[in-house]
Amino acid sequence: MKHYWLMKSEPGEVSIDDALNARQQTVPWTGVRNYQARNFMRDAMQVGDGVLFYHSSCAEPGIAGLAEVASGPYPDDTQFDAKSKYFDAKATPESPRWMMVDVRALQKTQLLPLAELRAQASLEDLLILKRGNRLSITPVTPEQWRCIIKLLHK
């Protein structure tokens, strides 16, 4: 069954434009160092799952485009690179700790700001709107997905 996700990216690192301009429109979702988020990528994501591409830690946080999961899980090589800020001394190629997927950007949309998401009663249970939520990858229900797609097309 197809699932839906919201994935945060800092536009200063990888924006929706960067992702669309990437080779074959796919970007490796590198740098996730949170077990819950990793587990979503490793255990639950399927190629073709829908992705809301969210810009975080920026002047205008919000949903900036649509994407899809483009690969199965595989090790994030930055964990083995001592020069990377994502280096993890406890990870080895034989026993990788951090897995990621590739994400294919499909389209840039009109920005749907965080404040507008908060204004929707039907999105009150959207995980990124919950108090204190910091997860960079969160599941989205089909109902929430439909609601957001509708808002994006307004």
Place this chain on the structure above:
DNA sequence: GCCAACGTTGGC
């Protein structure tokens, strides 16, 4: 296994 200290996230 508890829990204090510390680090990180991310909106504002």
Place this chain on the structure above:
DNA sequence: GCCAACGTTGGC
């Protein structure tokens, strides 16, 4: 830059 909230670490 602030700070609330949460995750991780490590001593015990």
